[in-house]
Amino acid sequence: MIEYLVFAAVFGLLLLGLHRKVIARVQMRPGPPVWQEILHALKFSFKSTWVPKTASATLYVGVVLVGIGIWSAALFVVLAGESILILFAIYMLHKVVEHGFGLSSGSPYGKFGGVRSVISAASEIPLFVTIAAIYLFTESLLLSDITAYQAVHGPFLLIAPPVAIAMYLVILSKLPYGPFSIVESKELVSGYKTEHFGVWRAGISVIDGLKTFVLLFAFVALFIGAVPFWAALVLMTIVLVSLSFVCAVSPMLSPFDSVTIQGLITGVMLAYAGYLWWVMP
Amino acid sequence: MPDIGGSDLFVLEFGDILHYYTPYTTTLFLFALIFTALAILSRPEGQIDIAFGGDAYYAKETTVSEMRFRRFMAIACGLATMGAMGSGDLFNFTLFASLVGITNVGIVAAVKSHHVLNAAYEYGIVAMVATLPLFGGAALILATTGTLSIPALAAGGFAVPLVAKAFLTLGVIGEGMAPFYAAKAEMFRAPGAPYVIMCSLSSLLIFLRVVEIAITI
Numbered sequence: 001m002i003e004y005l006v007f008a009a010v011f012g013l014l015l016l017g018l019h020r021k022v023i024a025r026v027q028m029r030p031g032p033p034v035w036q037e038i039l040h041a042l043k044f045s046f047k048s049t050w051v052p053k054t055a056s057a058t059l060y061v062g063v064v065l066v067g068i069g070i071w072s073a074a075l076f077v078v079l080a081g082e083s084i085l086i087l088f089a090i091y092m093l094h095k096v097v098e099h100g101f102g103l104s105s106g107s108p109y110g111k112f113g114g115v116r117s118v119i120s121a122a123s124e125i126p127l128f129v130t131i132a133a134i135y136l137f138t139e140s141l142l143l144s145d146i147t148a149y150q151a152v153h154g155p156f157l158l159i160a161p162p163v164a165i166a167m168y169l170v171i172l173s174k175l176p177y178g179p180f181s182i183v184e185s186k187e188l189v190s191g192y193k194t195e196h197f198g199v200w201r202a203g204i205s206v207i208d209g210l211k212t213f214v215l216l217f218a219f220v221a222l223f224i225g226a227v228p229f230w231a232a233l234v235l236m237t238i239v240l241v242s243l244s245f246v247c248a249v250s251p252m253l254s255p256f257d258s259v260t261i262q263g264l265i266t267g268v269m270l271a272y273a274g275y276l277w278w279v280m281p
Numbered sequence: 282m283p284d285i286g287g288s289d290l291f292v293l294e295f296g297d298i299l300h301y302y303t304p305y306t307t308t309l310f311l312f313a314l315i316f317t318a319l320a321i322l323s324r325p326e327g328q329i330d331i332a333f334g335g336d337a338y339y340a341k342e343t344t345v346s347e348m349r350f351r352r353f354m355a356i357a358c359g360l361a362t363m364g365a366m367g368s369g370d371l372f373n374f375t376l377f378a379s380l381v382g383i384t385n386v387g388i389v390a391a392v393k394s395h396h397v398l399n400a401a402y403e404y405g406i407v408a409m410v411a412t413l414p415l416f417g418g419a420a421l422i423l424a425t426t427g428t429l430s431i432p433a434l435a436a437g438g439f440a441v442p443l444v445a446k447a448f449l450t451l452g453v454i455g456e457g458m459a460p461f462y463a464a465k466a467e468m469f470r471a472p473g474a475p476y477v478i479m480c481s482l483s484s485l486l487i488f489l490r491v492v493e494i495a496i497t498i
Contacts, residue, residue, distance in 0.1 A: 053327065054326060054327035054328070054329055055326060055327075056323045056324055056325055056326040056474040056475055057323070057324065058319060058322045058323040058324070058475075059319050059323040059326075059474050059475045059478075060474075062315075062319050062323075063319075066312075066315060066316075070312075073308065082304060083303075083304065083305055085305050085492075085493060085496075086304055086305050086308055088489075088492075089305060089308055089309060089489045090308070092485050092488075092489060093312055093482075093485065093486075095481070095485065096312075096316070096478065096481050096482045096485060099478055099481050100474065100475075100478050103326065103474040103475075103477065103478055104326060104474040104475070105326065106326035106327050106328050106329050106474075107329060108329060108338070118481055128492065132496070135496065141496075
């Protein structure tokens with residue numbers, strides 16, 4: 001299974017490179033080459049590495065491994081068709097990992113980034129509503145059951161479009177350079193990543209690559225259904241390019257506005273899930 | 282039981298009370314275990330703070346006795362969280378969740394700062410008030426169904442009131458400190474890693490568990 005992990009990390013980094021390229025082209029800039037994020041990960045792997053004197057050393061290093069571990073687990077969850085509730089849990093636990101990155105170094109920049117990550121937890125609730133709404137249709141949360149349901153009844157993208165929009169916004173809130181990317185905002189240098197450098201930053205790149213791949217793959221499986229692997233990769237790329245357009249034309253929100261808008265989206269999604277629960281037999 | 286978190290991997294019976302682990306609850310349990318181990322093994326960070334209005338920064342001093350107590354509370358918090366992850370009994374779950382609330386207060390109340398102590402006091406009031414819907418939800422379920430066993434309730438045949446599920450969820454949100462504490466300035470005043478992280482972690486984990494319970498029963 002190691003080949004899946006390597007492929008997912010590399011393809012995820014390639015998607016992030018494409019994300020930067022599309023944003024740049026929309027903004028009339030040349031932008032970096034699409035393989036820039038892969039080059040970053042390789043570069044950081046060979047840079048000098050140590051642990052800051054003020055850091056909580058075990059946590060500072062351990063949290064990188066935990067981050068890689070949870071997204072590796074998430075990859076196997078989606079590939080094996082296991083419960084999407086586990087994916088929801090991992091997505092939420094990623095907040096704690098970001099928090100750990102920020103707090104472990106002792107740096108105020110990292111700390112502010114970590115705290116912003118916790119206060120933006122409102123972005124997780126639409127994912128929960130997505131899962132609850134899907135459960136109302138399928139009465140199962142196993143990804144294999146959900147794709148089997150779509151094979152009979154058609155894709156969820158057409159059955160319940162608001163749920164797909166909610167998941168789309170969840171992925172948007174996890175992308176860098178998006179309107180909700182307050183955890184990596186430049187006024188905090190690099191937010192929770194600020195004090196992780198060298199091989200630790202390469203580890204963060206691997207986490208970002210895996211996370212991007214898993215979330216986009218889950219989106220395709222949840223809302224379009226079972227498709228050949230190559231088709232899933234094409235669809236993931238199309239979804240990412242559309243997200244890049246959104247990121248390119250929308251400014252980064254202030255932390256307060258970001259949480260407020262995510263809260264409003266959550267309210268709308270809860271109302272929709274309540275409506276579904278009311279009308280479903 | 283419905284396959285909400287995957288098929289059962291392991292069931293630990295204590296008479297008519299049991300703990301069960303699905304892939305979902307095992308994931309949560311392992312996460313609590315890993316961070317509890319990190320709280321045991323890690324030395325705390327040496328916190329650096331910015332002096333606003335200039336380029337200066339300063340290192341904060343913290344005493345060993347304060348850190349020792351906070352580590353004890355962080356470990357207790359981790360154990361309570363692990364208990365809540367596998368519990369197959371609603372009453373035990375509510376007890377573990379309220380213990381998480383108590384230990385969360387302990388983690389921040391040990392900080393010798395006027396502002397942080399005020400925050401811990403306010404949070405303690407929220408946690409105390411939250412025990413009302415938490416235990417109230419469990420009591421409602423017992424009164425209407427006659428059992429608090431999660432597998433028995435999940436097997437069907439019981440009409441668990443929606444308001445009881447809502448009470449349970451509300452109680453857990455109140456016990457978990459993160460929603461109330463994360464955005465407060467005291468978060469920056471108190472040295473964070475690895476102890477404050479246990480507050481966020483335990484809050485998230487008991488929320489994730491109650492979501493599974495609410496869907497399952």
